[in-house]
Amino acid sequence: MRKIIHIDMDCFFAAVEMRDNPALKHLPLAIGGARQARGVISTCNYPARAYGVRSAMPTGQALKLCPQLTLLSGNMDKYVAASRQIRAIFARYTDQIEPLSLDEAYLDVTDCTLFQGSATRIADDIRRNIFLETGLTASAGVAPNKFLAKIASDENKPDGLFVITPAEVSEFVKRLPLQRLPGVGVKTAERLSLLGLHNCADIAAAPLPLLIKHFGAQADNLLKRSQGIDERAVCCNEQRKSLGVERTLEHDLTQYTECVETLSQLLPQLQRRLDHYSNTAAGRLTPVQKVGVKLKFSDFRQTTVEKQGQPLQLDKLLPLLDEAWQRRSEQGVRLIGLQIGFKTNALQQLSLPF
CATH class of the missing domain: 3.40.1170.60 (MutS, DNA mismatch repair protein, domain I)
Structure with a gap:
């Protein structure tokens, strides 16, 4: 466990x-x-x-x-410096650390012997040291898996601690609203509600054919999370899955040439970020797999056009921009983004969240 x-x-x-x-x-x-x-x-x-x-x-x-x-x-720069301080504190307890961003991370303390192996006391000590050394407060969730630990960390915010023991998992997830499950956004929550499915207990009682009919491959994840099951390990490899830059425009762009100009300004920014990442240990082992152009329109719809094996060159990106531009339905463009996706190996893909 x-x-x-x-x-x-x-x-x-x-x-x-x-x-x-x-x-x-x-x-x-x-x-x-x-x-x-x-x-x-x-x-x-x-x-x-x-x-x-x-x-x-x-x-x-x-x-x-x-x-x-x-x-x-x-x-x-200040936020990165504070994040590094916090990461150093984590390392005192375990080397099994999976950062999600500058301000959150998973820690697997299964093998930590401090405090007689009590994950609750370890979490409390981490929070105490973060405050003493950085002056910042942290909330923590303790559970038998990543999914429940993340849910738990939000239960007593701010500056709180919440624990879900293995014996409590079943009762805790029964009353958990489905919109709190990872991967369940507003639209999916609406579809679930229309089917009379509001919390995890409803999913557990629902006929499997009904779930497959309406949610396809996502049905398996819904069933697992609704039973508190999450087999993902804490992944210490910091290899990125993507890298991108984007710009929210001061005024909507209505001319294609204006979008080309903005894209040409974003390109060197992304190239600098890619060069910086490529100089890291993880980056040297991570080939670029695909490149994409994202547009957000005046009505807040957004679209992304991607292509594999595409070099990061403006003339090669223009066909992607053109295809995205054709989807605007006469709307202006309020945001332009440029992103790259990295190739990850099969082992890493198995551990990705749904």
């Missing part, structure tokens, strides 16, 4: 800014795009969340909800 901890820093970027400037602590604060531009909120503190501000929300919408919102552009 595994002992998995999911650590999730509380409003990480905003928390770093509040730590460094205590005057911001009780103000609604967000890190994100400028007021004049059409950016999005990266993260926000809890006073801002009380107004309905959320991560990934357009900046303009956030300002309508909270006109007094303090908006900072952020300082990635």
Whole structure:
């Protein structure tokens, strides 16, 4: 039986800014795009969340909800430095660490002998040391697998700890709303609801042919997660699956030539990121498999056109841009993105989340 901890820093970027400037602590604060531009909120503190501000929300919408919102552009160097401090703390307990982003990670502490092997006490000690050494708070979830540990870390936010023991798994998942399962977005949740399926207990009682008919290959994952089953191991290999850059435009673009110009500006940015990654140990072993162009339109629809074996050259990217442009249905373009996908081996693919 595994002992998995999911650590999730509380409003990480905003928390770093509040730590460094205590005057911001009780103000609604967000890190994100400028007021004049059409950016999005990266993260926000809890006073801002009380107004309905959320991560990934357009900046303009956030300002309508909270006109007094303090908006900072952020300082990635500071956030990376804090993340490295936190990662060093994790390494004191286990070398089985799977970072998900700068502010969250899975830890497998099954073989850790500290605190007589108690994952609960290990998680609590990690949180204590993070606060003592960085001045930041973290929430933690402890469970027998990754899926439940991640769910648990959100139960007592902020600055909380929640534990799901093996004996508690069955009762915990029975009442878990289906929209909290990974891979269940708004549309899937709506389809489940129309079928009278609202929580994990409903899935467990549903006829398998019904699930397969409406959800296809996803039915197997729904069944497993609804029973609290997740066999994925904590993956310590930091090999990336993708890399990308994108730009939310100040004004919608209505001319194809304007999109070409923006794409040509994004290309060297992506090339620099790729060069930097290629100099890492994981990057040297990770060949590029595909290249894609993403467009988001005025009505917030988005589309991505990808091609395998495509070199990262503007003339080779233009056919992808052209195909995406043809899907606009007379809408303007509000965002342009450029991304590459890396080739991963079969073992890694088996461990990817659904």
